[in-house]
Amino acid sequence: MITKFLNFFADPYRLHYKSRELIKKYQLQNYEQRLAIGAVERPHYGYCVYHSAKLAKRLGYERISVIEFGVAGGNGLVNLEYHVEEVSKIWGIEIEIYGFDTGEGLPKPVDYRDLPYYWQDSFFKMDISKLQPRLKKAQLVLGNITKTAKDFFEVYKPAPIAAIMYDLDYYSSTVAALEMFDADDTFFLPRIFCYFDDIIGSEMEAYNDYIGVRLAINEFNQNNQMKKLGKAYHLLTRKLPETWYNQIYIYHNFSHSKYNEFIGPQNQQIVLEE
Numbered sequence: 001m002i003t004k005f006l007n008f009f010a011d012p013y014r015l016h017y018k019s020r021e022l023i024k025k026y027q028l029q030n031y032e033q034r035l036a037i038g039a040v041e042r043p044h045y046g047y048c049v050y051h052s053a054k055l056a057k058r059l060g061y062e063r064i065s066v067i068e069f070g071v072a073g074g075n076g077l078v079n080l081e082y083h084v085e086e087v088s089k090i091w092g093i094e095i096e097i098y099g100f101d102t103g104e105g106l107p108k109p110v111d112y113r114d115l116p117y118y119w120q121d122s123f124f125k126m127d128i129s130k131l132q133p134r135l136k137k138a139q140l141v142l143g144n145i146t147k148t149a150k151d152f153f154e155v156y157k158p159a160p161i162a163a164i165m166y167d168l169d170y171y172s173s174t175v176a177a178l179e180m181f182d183a184d185d186t187f188f189l190p191r192i193f194c195y196f197d198d199i200i201g202s203e204m205e206a207y208n209d210y211i212g213v214r215l216a217i218n219e220f221n222q223n224n225q226m227k228k229l230g231k232a233y234h235l236l237t238r239k240l241p242e243t244w245y246n247q248i249y250i251y252h253n254f255s256h257s258k259y260n261e262f263i264g265p266q267n268q269q270i271v272l273e274e
């Protein structure tokens with residue numbers, strides 16, 4: 001009993017995490033307040049949706065899209081609908097949702113870069129008849145992303161993409177998803193909030209910069225002069241650490257027609273102190 005008591009206070013974050021759990025469980029504050037302290041399911045999804053909608057509003061967009069690459073059973077997509085519903089009320093913006101998946105689980109790994117030592121084909125099959133009726137507005141884009149990515153814009157005519165959750169597990173699939181940034185700039189915001197699920201895992205995945213999703217990100221940055229995926233340093237320097245802070249990247253398209261549009265506070269001045 002005494003050890004339990006001492007352990008509780010030995011961990012500097014324990015009290016914070018415990019009180020956050022209670023706020024989340026009993027919904028003690030409004031959505032915006034709970035999101036700000038991570039007292040929601042999948043705070044990383046909420047974070048990307050919230051801040052992308054805020055940016056979109058500042059840039060004058062009336063409608064945006066958010067994407068989940070890799071849906072599996074659909075828990076992530078259902079959660080995304082929850083955040084979208086809350087966030088669209090806060091910022092007064094229409095948000096479309098798209099979920100990409102084979103529907104049949106993972107395809108065969110292409111080579112060692114897809115981590116066949118950890119992933120196998122047919123993992124994470126979708127039960128479409130179970131998921132479809134649960135979805136309120138999200139649209140499923142079914143098929144291998146190497147194909148669906150190519151005609152997505154023509155078929156769905158999505159509102160500009162503002163936030164993307166990447167959860168495709170494989171290097172090869174993530175490369176195909178990142179190639180979608182080659183489409184016309186009008187389909188994207190100049191900066192996009194991205195979450196990458198498969199860049200932090202256990203000792204068994206042992207992700208590194210030369211395989212998997214980390215390799216796909218690094219190659220994207222090497223191959224593109226004017227489009228870059230950068231870490232969210234503003235999160236990495238927050239006082240209370242969260243694993244997912246390391247999984248947020250912001251996509252920058254320097255040549256986007258709206259990239260330089262001013263979004264900061266007006267008329268900033270610093271007067272000399274007496």
Ligand SMILES: C[S@@+](CC[C@H](N)C(=O)[O-])C[C@H]1O[C@@H](n2cnc3c(N)ncnc32)[C@H](O)[C@@H]1O
Binds near residue numbers: 100145
């Ligand atoms: C880990 S699961 C996604 C889990 C889901 N995001 C969640 O949070 O519940 C990975 C999914 O990526 C999908 N996937 C991987 N490679 C794909 C590809 N080339 N085309 C389409 N879907 C792919 C698989 O079908 C699988 O369902």
